[in-house]
Structures are given as C-alpha cells and as structure tokens.
Amino acid sequence: MPSHSTSPARKTALLLSAALMLAALLAGCNGNGNGGTDGDGPATSGQSSGSNTVVYDTNSGIHASGLGTVSGEPDIAVVSLGVEALRDTVAEARNDAARALAAVVEELRAAGVAEEDIRTARFSINPRYQYVRDGEQELLGFLVTNTLNVTLRDLGATGDVVDSAATAGGDLIRVQSVDFRIEDTVALEEEARVLAIEDAIEKADLYATQLDVTRGPLVSISEGSFDTFPVAEARFAVAAMDSAGPPTQFFGGELEVSVRVQAVFAIE
DSSP states (O other): OOOOOOOHHHHHHHHHHHHHHHHHHHHHHHOOSSOOSOOOOTTEEOOOTTOOOOEEOTTSSEEEEEEEEEEEOOOEEEEEEEEEEEESSHHHHHHHHHHHHHHHHHHHHHTTOOGGGEEEEEEEEEEEEEEOGGGOEEEEEEEEEEEEEEEESOGGGHHHHHHHHHHHHGGGEEEEEEEEEOSOOHHHHHHHHHHHHHHHHHHHHHHHHHTTOOEEEEEEEEEEEEEEEESOEEOOOOOOOOTTSOOOOOOOOOEEEEEEEEEEEEEO
C-alpha cells in the first residue's frame, strides 16, 4: 500500500484548527444565554452566573426619608432648684447657703424623695462686682450658688414639693426649671420607628408611581435622629412664699417622641 506523509506546515494548520474548535465548544458550554452582564438596570451591578445574589448600588434608586412621631404622658418631673447667698465674706455666704440648702433637702426627704433622686448639679463661689465711675469696679461681696436636680416620681405632688422647698429655703431659694419627662422611652421609640419606616415606604411608592417606575427591594436604611420633645417646661425664680397663698400648680401635658429614617430602594 502506498504511504502518505504530512508536511510540517499542514500539521501546524491542523493543530491550530483543532484548538479553535475546542475553544468554541468550551465557550458554548459555559455561556449563560444572557449575552453578558451589561444590562441597563440602574440599581444592579455584578450578578454572577449560576447565582441568585444581586448587588445594588446605594447611590442610585429611590431615596426617601421617613418620620414617625408618637405621644406619651410624662411619668417623672426633674426640678432644678437650689440656693444663692451674697454676703460680704466667703465664710458668711457659704454658711448661709449651706443652712438654707440643708433645710431644703430636709423638706425633700420629708416629702418622700429618695436619696438617689437628689443630685448636686452645680456649686460655685464667685466674687460679685459692680462698675462705678471711670470704669472702676467695686466689690459687692461673694456669691455662693448650690443647685440640685431633684427627680419627682409622684407628679401630682410636684407643686407641693416645690412650695415646701421654697418655704424652707426662704429668700435664698432659686427654682430654675421644672422639666417633665418619660423615664423609659424604649416602647415609644420602637413605635415611632415603625411609623417612620411606613412613612418612607409610602413616599417611595408615591415617587415610583409619579415617575412611572417600579419600587424594588430595600437597599439600605439608616436612622437619622431621635428626639424627645417636652410639651410643658417652666423656668422661673421664686422668693419666699406666703404659706396662706394658693399652691403652685404644674401641668405635665404630653411628650412627643420622634424618629427619622433615611431609606434607599432599588428601581426595577
């Protein structure tokens, strides 16, 4: 039988052709039929073959803020009160202020205020001057200030406690503020968060409807701020009161707890 030989050039051509066919077959087996990953979806990037994971870009999509506000009744009152004594010497001012504050604290204890609910907020000793002719200063004396923050858990007794403290402190008493609060706001915060989320979703749906797009899944959400708004707050200074006069009255009203959120939704 006759024998046939293949030239080196022909061998090279055959090998190159086989390599190209193999590469084409491999490409056909690995293809996903989607023609690549260059889709036009505004919020989608990096979807891999054979995976359900979709990565959304938080810089695009529908951004909506939400606000949730709930109201609650205060259950404590924080009273800022104390004494001020202006005397010729530091010793005189300190002694008079100490005696007046001791009388105030005794009345607070007698009213049932717990020791842990009485806290020193400020203590200071300062010279007090007044200006005279030619810009000169004249020493008036020394001012001692001692202020307490007192937490009252019986709101109905707030007026009586303040009146008793004012009587005990005499002319040196100072009442800076009465602030009504809710001691534990966790439940109100959670309720406000739910309302804030609902508000953000409603806004996102409105934007999507008006712009003729479809709101996609949530991409990110963050809590912007948390606020408690006291409705009732009184600030004043009082002197000694006539025990025969009408009692001081306070009205706690309601408090508002607000939560703000910022949400981002994909566009489908």
